[in-house]
Amino acid sequence: MKKQSYKILTVGDDECIRSTISDLLEDEGFETVHAKNGRVALDYLLATPDERLPNLIFLDYMMPVMDGESFCLNKAANPRLANIPVVMMTASGNLIRLMDTVEKKASGFMSKPMEIDVVMDMVEYFQKSKF
Template structure:
């Protein structure tokens, strides 16, 4: 029995990192659709365009990006009632406590430091997939879109 489709918005400026993320994730679960944008502004445009693509179940966010960084994106997205309930997971190379603290103050749902090697990265992505796609229960997209969640 296959799982229902799962839509993920990846906000990552490094194309090589984005491709690696997508390739590794597709090895684990073919039912996850990844939409990739390169910075926070592109992510906001994707989320707020009049006829958006599929609403993501999860946003995976890098912090250090040009144009609009991850912290600026969090500030903007969490102020928009129509999209603020989408969980955001930071996946960053930064281990700085100030980045971690600021991300949680910006209402992220989790903060993961990018691992240094392939095997560790595969394990991290498997854990993310199992948690967000298997263990956690998210509100239905229909309820969120109709404003029944009261967020």
């Protein structure tokens, strides 16, 4: 799959983290979109035609309005969205709680602060996977 046709949605309430991930991915040739919380992201996904849905979602675990866990459960309940892989991001202190969420529909996880190599490894892994 070409990078230009691989779209990544970044969801989180920290604008700096959203921008950093988006800038990194755009510099590598990927198309990016972002949302400030799970509700905005879910609304975006529901309004997006199938052919324009993202291929991967980076999702913060703790956010106002709709957190990462609630987003994953809502996404999983929609057949159009259920197969889009989600990489959950969290502060290292939340990793154990996050593991439960991963089992509830997230495809992977990363601790914050993220390392550039880890972000790119995740993208490469899911780009090669058959999700």
